[in-house]
Amino acid sequence: MLIDENMLDTLSGKARTSERLRMNLNFHSGAESKSQRLLNALEVGTVVPQHRHRATGETYIVLRGALNVFFHDEQGxxxxxxxxxxxxxxxxxDIPQGQWHSLEVLEQGTTIFEVKDGPYTPLCGEDIR
Known part of the structure; x- marks a missing residue:
């Protein structure tokens, strides 16, 4: 699958019209995959609360746009x-395993390539603030 401007434009268009103002395009085959690889289109105003992944680190690579990534201490x-x-x-x-983090999107059409170890584990209450 080719990752090109058309793909990013299409994904950003879907993000703009989604309730959460973001949209994923997964490259991994499913929740059980050992590597969770995806594009994540993020629009200004999307809310990504403080959270952590206790079982894996996470890496963001910005393909276009801009964002702030915040690391938080144990007190938030x-x-x-x-x-x-x-x-x-x-x-x-690169976000270390267990690190509390959040983000703020600064430009419309921001798109990141995101990678985490699998399998996919939904965040539970104690991992979200």
């Missing part, structure tokens, strides 16, 4: 901020 306070913007030469961030 911001401990680090990373501005990801390929136009400024900053392409991604």
């Amino acid at each position: 306070e911001i401990s680090a901020t990373f501005l990801l913007n390929p136009q400024e030469g900053v392409y991604g961030v």
Whole structure:
């Protein structure tokens, strides 16, 4: 499957009309896959609460647009901020296993390539703030 501008435009269009203002395109074969690989189109105003993945790290690579990724300490306070913007030469961030994090989308049409270890594990109440 070719990842091109048309694919990103189509996915961003779906994100703009979705209730959550984001849309995934999964490349992995299912929830049981050992590697969860996906595009995630994110629009300004989408809400991604503080959360953590206790069983895996996570990597974001920005294909277009810009966003802030926030790391949070155990009290929920911001401990680090990373501005990801390929136009400024900053392409991604690797989020360690168990690290509380959230994000803020800065530009319409922002799209990231996201990778986590599988199988897919839904977040439970103690992993979301």
